Amino acid sequence: MTRSMTMAKALNAGLRRALEADPTVLLAGEDIGKLGGVFRITEHLQRDFGPERVVDSPLAESGIVGTALGLALRGYRPIVEIQFDGFVWPAFDQIVSQVSRMRFRSMGRLSAPLVIRIPYGGGIGAIEHHSESPEAYFAHTPGLVVVSPSTPLDAYWMIQQAVASDDPVIFLEPKRRYHEKGEVDLSEPPLAMDAARVVLQGTDATLLTYGPMVKTCVEAALAAQAEGRSLEVVDLRALSPLDDAAIRASVEKTGRAIVVHEAVRSGGLGAEIAARLQEECFYALEAPVLRVTAYDMPYPPSRVEKNYLPDLDRILDAVDRSLAH
Amino acid sequence: MTRSMTMAKALNAGLRRALEADPTVLLAGEDIGKLGGVFRITEHLQRDFGPERVVDSPLAESGIVGTALGLALRGYRPIVEIQFDGFVWPAFDQIVSQVSRMRFRSMGRLSAPLVIRIPYGGGIGAIEHHSESPEAYFAHTPGLVVVSPSTPLDAYWMIQQAVASDDPVIFLEPKRRYHEKGEVDLSEPPLAMDAARVVLQGTDATLLTYGPMVKTCVEAALAAQAEGRSLEVVDLRALSPLDDAAIRASVEKTGRAIVVHEAVRSGGLGAEIAARLQEECFYALEAPVLRVTAYDMPYPPSRVEKNYLPDLDRILDAVDRSLAH
Amino acid sequence: MVGVVTTSHDPDEVFIQLLTPDGERVDDETFAFAHDDATIAANLRHMILGRRFDTEATALQRKGQLGLWPPSLGQEAAQVGSGAAVRDLDEVFPSYREHAVALMRGVDPLDMLKTFRGTGMVDWDSRATRFHLYSFVIGTQALHATGYAMGLQRDGLVGNDDPDANGAVLVYFGDGATSQGDVNEALVFAASYQAPVVFFVQNNQWAISEPIDVQSRIPLYRRASGFGIPGLRVDGNDVLAVQAVTEWALDRARRGEGPTLIEAFTYRMGAHTTSDDPTKYRRREEEAAWRAKDPIERVRTHLLATGAIDQAWLDGVDAEAEALGVRIREGVGQLPEPRLEDFWALAYASLPPALRRQRDAYQAYEASFEDADAEGAR
Amino acid sequence: MVGVVTTSHDPDEVFIQLLTPDGERVDDETFAFAHDDATIAANLRHMILGRRFDTEATALQRKGQLGLWPPSLGQEAAQVGSGAAVRDLDEVFPSYREHAVALMRGVDPLDMLKTFRGTGMVDWDSRATRFHLYSFVIGTQALHATGYAMGLQRDGLVGNDDPDANGAVLVYFGDGATSQGDVNEALVFAASYQAPVVFFVQNNQWAISEPIDVQSRIPLYRRASGFGIPGLRVDGNDVLAVQAVTEWALDRARRGEGPTLIEAFTYRMGAHTTSDDPTKYRRREEEAAWRAKDPIERVRTHLLATGAIDQAWLDGVDAEAEALGVRIREGVGQLPEPRLEDFWALAYASLPPALRRQRDAYQAYEASFEDADAEGAR
Numbered sequence A, B: 001m002t003r004s005m006t007m008a009k010a011l012n013a014g015l016r017r018a019l020e021a022d023p024t025v026l027l028a029g030e031d032i033g034k035l036g037g038v039f040r041i042t043e044h045l046q047r048d049f050g051p052e053r054v055v056d057s058p059l060a061e062s063g064i065v066g067t068a069l070g071l072a073l074r075g076y077r078p079i080v081e082i083q084f085d086g087f088v089w090p091a092f093d094q095i096v097s098q099v100s101r102m103r104f105r106s107m108g109r110l111s112a113p114l115v116i117r118i119p120y121g122g123g124i125g126a127i128e129h130h131s132e133s134p135e136a137y138f139a140h141t142p143g144l145v146v147v148s149p150s151t152p153l154d155a156y157w158m159i160q161q162a163v164a165s166d167d168p169v170i171f172l173e174p175k176r177r178y179h180e181k182g183e184v185d186l187s188e189p190p191l192a193m194d195a196a197r198v199v200l201q202g203t204d205a206t207l208l209t210y211g212p213m214v215k216t217c218v219e220a221a222l223a224a225q226a227e228g229r230s231l232e233v234v235d236l237r238a239l240s241p242l243d244d245a246a247i248r249a250s251v252e253k254t255g256r257a258i259v260v261h262e263a264v265r266s267g268g269l270g271a272e273i274a275a276r277l278q279e280e281c282f283y284a285l286e287a288p289v290l291r292v293t294a295y296d297m298p299y300p301p302s303r304v305e306k307n308y309l310p311d312l313d314r315i316l317d318a319v320d321r322s323l324a325h
Numbered sequence C, D: 001m002v003g004v005v006t007t008s009h010d011p012d013e014v015f016i017q018l019l020t021p022d023g024e025r026v027d028d029e030t031f032a033f034a035h036d037d038a039t040i041a042a043n044l045r046h047m048i049l050g051r052r053f054d055t056e057a058t059a060l061q062r063k064g065q066l067g068l069w070p071p072s073l074g075q076e077a078a079q080v081g082s083g084a085a086v087r088d089l090d091e092v093f094p095s096y097r098e099h100a101v102a103l104m105r106g107v108d109p110l111d112m113l114k115t116f117r118g119t120g121m122v123d124w125d126s127r128a129t130r131f132h133l134y135s136f137v138i139g140t141q142a143l144h145a146t147g148y149a150m151g152l153q154r155d156g157l158v159g160n161d162d163p164d165a166n167g168a169v170l171v172y173f174g175d176g177a178t179s180q181g182d183v184n185e186a187l188v189f190a191a192s193y194q195a196p197v198v199f200f201v202q203n204n205q206w207a208i209s210e211p212i213d214v215q216s217r218i219p220l221y222r223r224a225s226g227f228g229i230p231g232l233r234v235d236g237n238d239v240l241a242v243q244a245v246t247e248w249a250l251d252r253a254r255r256g257e258g259p260t261l262i263e264a265f266t267y268r269m270g271a272h273t274t275s276d277d278p279t280k281y282r283r284r285e286e287e288a289a290w291r292a293k294d295p296i297e298r299v300r301t302h303l304l305a306t307g308a309i310d311q312a313w314l315d316g317v318d319a320e321a322e323a324l325g326v327r328i329r330e331g332v333g334q335l336p337e338p339r340l341e342d343f344w345a346l347a348y349a350s351l352p353p354a355l356r357r358q359r360d361a362y363q364a365y366e367a368s369f370e371d372a373d374a375e376g377a378r
C-alpha cells in the first residue's frame, strides 16, 4: 500500500503506528499535546492516545531526557521531542553522560531504548538557535545511534525502527523537508536504518550526504548530468555508526568523494568520512575528499543563510574541483 | 629567570601572575578556595587574593559558566575551573549557545573573555567521568578557542595568554602530567598560544599530537630513533583554531602523518586533521594519515585504560604501518 | 513541616494591586505608589507606544516583512511598570518579548526589527542602552544577569550610603522558564552571593501551548522561598503596582540586601509568536476575560477620571504612536540586506586561518559568477 | 509576601528526632516509630555491618587495593533508617555513598568494590536488587528516579487500595547536589506529575570542601515548598526518626499523594573520598563535636538500656562483621582483572562496523606481541 504524503505526515503516521504497536511506547516533549508540536508532528496523537501516552512536559530539556531515561529503565520506550536543534544543549549532559552509557556502565545489564527526535538544519528563515546541525557532537559519542531520514518513506519507517532499537537513537529530522511530499509504502520497510542508500547511480564522483542535503545533491547530480557528468549520490541515513561498506563501495567505484552537510566544516561529519576514506581507500582516491559545508562561524541571520549553506552551485563547483585533480 | 617546577605549580604561578597583573581577573569554581582545588592548582590563591577574587561556587556547572559570562559582560575576566572533564557537560549549553557566540550575536559589540579550565584525559586510574577528552566537541564550536599545554613552560605562559585573550578559551589541562617537572622561563613567553611547536625534528613521518600524548609521542620518537627512524613530533598546542601552516609544513616535509590523541577516534580531532591534510597536501602524502586514539567506546574501567589509550607501542605500530605504504 | 500547597494560580493570597481593572485606585498594606500623576501618564505613554510598536511589528510579519514576531500584547503594564523602576546604574537582561522595556531604554525599534527580519543578529548597543541582548534560549539570561550583578557587587556599586551610587540588575523571563535548570541555578547563585538582582517573571500563564499548571502547581512567586529569597506576586496588568513592587525590590538589591523574585501575573493576549495558533489550545472565553483586564484601559480610565490627562493629551500620544508606526513601516523595507562578508570577522576577535581560507574561497567563488556575468554581458 | 529567611543550618525549627544522642527516646508531635525493638536491633546490625564494610574499604584503598573510596562513616543512620523503609515494589536510586543501603538491598560488597578497584564499571544487578547503579555525576539520578516513578504511575502501581500493590522511588543525593539544575528540574517534574518519588538529601554539611552555606542560606528541606511539595528535616543520625519519616513519605508516595523532600541532617565524619584532605578546610573541633553524635552509639546505648540486646548479641554482630571483613579482604585481590576484550560489546547492542574493525586491529596487534613472544621463546 503506497500513499503520497509529506515527511511531517509520515512521521506522524510512523509515531502513531509505534504507539499502536507497543503499549510501552510514549511520547514526551514541549507542546506536543494539544498543539501537536510546533511542527505538528504529533498532531492528534494526544487526542487519540491520551495525555498519559502523549505528554506535555515542563519546559526543561534536561528534565525531559533525564525522566525519559528513568522511564526507559522502568521498561518504557519513550520518544522525546526537542523543539528545535538549538535547544538540545541543556539536555547534553543527560545524553552524553547518561543515556549513551547506561549499557556500558551497567556492564550490559541495562539499556536505554529511547528516541530523541530533533528537528534540525536551516533554510527556513528562522532566528538564532532554530537552524542548527548538531549531528557531529552526537556522532562523536559512543553508545548513541544517530540517524536522519531524507524522505517521507524513510521518515515513516526509520522512526519505527528507532523506537524498536535497543540503543538510544538521536533522530534528526530535516525540518526544511517536513512539507515536501513523497511516496510512502506502508507495507514493508525498504531498508534498515543503519544502512546507507545509493539514491542515484553514477560513475564520475560520489556525493555523500544526508538529511536536508540529499535533495539538493540529487538536484546537483541531475544538473551535472545535463553537462555529461555522472554523479553518484549516497544518502548516509545512519550518521553514527556509519555504513562504511556502502560508502567505500561507492567511492572505490568512482574514485572521488564529496561530502555535503549543513553543519560547520571543522569537526563535522565530513571530517570523519574523509579521514576514513583516505585511510581505507588511499589508492582508490583520484582526488582528495572534498567537503561542501557551512562555514566555520555560528549560524548567521537568515537573510544570508543561502550564502552560508551548501547549495547546488557550490556542490557542482566542488565536483569541478574534484574532477580537475 | 628559569625555574624547575611541575605543571601544577606552573599553572598556579601563571594564575597568580594573572591575578596580580589585572584586577578584573577572578577565579571561580568548586573547591578552589581553601582546598585549592582537588588538584591544588589554585592552592593559596584564595588566601592571598581573598574570597572575592577566588570564589568557591555552588555545585552547579551551568551556573558557574553562566555567571562567569555575566561577569565578563560586566568587564571582568573570569577563569573558571571545571573539576573534571566529565563534569563540563552540564555547562555545555552555556558554553555552546552563549559563551561562544556573544561576539557574533552582538554583531561584534560584546565579547566573552573568559577562560574555562578543564583537567582532562586519562591514565590516572580514576572512576568514570574523570578521564575524558572532550576537545572535539569544543573544536566543532565556532567562537571558542581551544588550547592544551603539554609542559610546565607552556602551562605557565598559555594560561596567562588565555586570560589575555578576547575570545573565550577552553583551557585543557592534561591532568596526568600535572606532577611532571620541567624548566619554566618566567621572563618571556616562548610562543603565542595559537601556534603549534615542533618538539622534535624528523624526516620520516610526523606525529601530530597535544596535551598528555606529547610526552608519549616524544618517547616513541626517541625509541624509533634507536631503530634508525627519524620522527618529527608536533605539539599542536592550539586545538581550535588549528595552526594549519605548521602542521602542513611538517607533513609536506615528511610525507607521512599520524595523529595521536586520547579521545575516541570517530569524530575526534584526528578526523579534522586528516581531512585537512588529505585535502591540502594530497600529493605530498606518501601514506594515509593514520590515527592512534582511544577506541570508540566509553572510557572503560581504569584497570584496562592502558590498553584503551594510545601508548608508545601502538604509536610505533602506526609508524610501521605508515612507512609500509 | 511544610505541607503540600494546593493553591491554584488564581490570585488569592499574595496579589499586590493598586489600580483595579476598572481604573479605581486601591491601597495595599505594604506597597504604595510613590509618584505623581505625571509618572503615571508617562507610563501610559510608554504603554501606548509599546503597544503600537508591537501591533505594527505583528502586521509587518503578516505582510512578510519580518520572519517572526513575538507579540507583547497585554503585557504592557508588567513591562512598563518594571521598566520605570530602572535607574541609571541598573542593567536590564531581557528575554525576547520585552519590546516595551526596550523602547524605554532607548533601543531603536528598527534595530530590534533587524533580528526578526533576519538582516542582523541582535543589533543594538547593549552597553549604551544598558538593555542586554535578547536571549532565545529559555532561561539562560537569568545566570548572565546574576553574574552581572555579582560584578556590580565587586565594583562597589551596591550598598553605598549614597543611593545614587548603587545599581542592580533586572532580569526578565517567563513562567515556562521557571522550570529550567538555569533559572533555578540562578536563584541558588543569587541567594548564595546575595547578588543585587531582581528576577522578574512575567507569568502570562502560557508557555506556547502549555498552561502554567504544567510547570507548577503553586504560584510561582513561592519558588523564591525555597531558595531563601523574598517572593512577591503583583497584578501584572497594574502598572502602578508593578512599578511600586519593582522599585522596592530594586532598592533592596541596590542597598545590598539581596535578590528578590517578582511574579507579575498577566496574560499573553496574542499568540506566542506569529507562527503560533492559540485556537488549538485555549478557549476564546479565557482570552475575552483577560481583554477586560486590559492594562492600558485601566490607566487611561483612571487618569481621565482624575483629570490628570485629557483627550488632547491622548491625541498627542496617538500622534506620536502614528509617527512611530510610519517610521517603522517605512524603515523596515530600507533595512540594509546583510551580506555574508559582514559576518566572517564576528566569530573571533581575529580571523582564524581556516576561516580565512574559507572566506578567500568563498570570495573567489562569488567572483567567478561575477566574472561569468561580466563575460556574459560582453 | 514571603520574607527573607535568615535561619541558619543549625537544627532550630523543623527537626524530627526520636532518639537523642544520649540514647534517650523522645516523642515527636507528628512522627512516631511504628516498630518494635527487633526492628531497631535489625537497624543497628545493618549500621554496624555498613560501617565495617566502609572501614574495610577505606583500609583497602590505603593499601592500594582500591583506586578510590568515598567513606560513608557517620551517615549510617541516615542510610539504614531510610533503607529500612523500602518495600518490595520500591526502587532505590543511590548517589555514590549509600554503601549501607546497598548492603541492605543485597548488593554483593565485592561487586561494589569492583567499581572502585577499577576492574569493572558498576557491576551489580540493579534489577534484582532494585538498587540502581551508582551515579557519579552530581544530581543526575534525581531525574532518572523521577522518570522511574512516572513509570510506576503508568504501571498502576500507585494509589491502589491494597497497600502491598503500591510502589515508590527513593532517591539519594547530597547537600551539594541541591544546587544542580537537574535536581531542581526533578522537583519540577515530580511536582508537576505528582510522581511517587521521595527525594532524600543526606545533608552531611559538606560538598567536598564547601560548607553547606555555599549552597544555601536556609535549611534545605525548605527548598521543597518552593516547588509545592512537602519538605521535612530529620535528625539524620537518628535511625528511628529517619525510618519513621521515610516511611511516612514513601507511604504518601505509594498512595499517590506525590513527592516529598527529606533533609537528613547528618555529618560526613570522614574525608570526602580517600583522595581528600579535610584538614585543609574544616576544624577538628567540628569533627569531634559530631563524633559525640555518632549514629551507632546512641542506638547501642538505647537497646542495651532497654535490654533489647545484650553483649552476646553485639558479639554475634561483631563476628558477622569480622566475617564480612575477611570476605572482603580476601576477595578483593581475587577480583578478576578485566581485559579490553570484555568491553567492546558493551557500547552498543550489537558491534558497529567501525568498532569491529578497531577490535580486529587490536586483536591482531595484541597477537603480534604473542607471536613475537612465542618466537622469542623458541
Ligand SMILES: Cc1ncc(C[n+]2csc(CCOP(=O)(O)OP(=O)(O)O)c2C)c(N)n1
Binding pocket: A030, A059, A061, A083, A087, A090, C097, C136, C137, C138, C173, C174, C175, C176, C177, C178, C204, C206, C207, C208, C268, C272
Ligand atoms: C531551552 C529552550 N527550549 C525551548 C525553547 C522553545 N520555546 C521558545 S518560547 C517557549 C515558551 C516560553 O514560555 P515562557 O517562559 O512562559 O515565556 P513566554 O513565551 O510566555 O513569554 C519555548 C518552549 C527555547 N526557546 N529554549
Ligand SMILES: Cc1ncc(C[n+]2csc(CCOP(=O)(O)OP(=O)(O)O)c2C)c(N)n1
Binding pocket: B030, B059, B061, B083, B087, B090, D097, D136, D137, D138, D173, D174, D175, D176, D177, D178, D204, D206, D207, D208, D268, D272
Ligand atoms: C556534575 C558534577 N560536578 C562535580 C563533581 C565533583 N564532585 C564529586 S562529589 C562532589 C561533592 C558532592 O557533594 P554532596 O552533593 O554534598 O554529596 P556528598 O559527597 O557530601 O555525599 C563534587 C563537587 C561531580 N561528581 N559531578
Ligand SMILES: [Mg+2]
Binding pocket: C174, C175, C176, C202, C203, C204, C205, C206, C207, C208
Ligand atoms: Mg509564558
Ligand SMILES: [Mg+2]
Binding pocket: D174, D175, D176, D202, D203, D204, D205, D206, D207, D208
Ligand atoms: Mg554533602
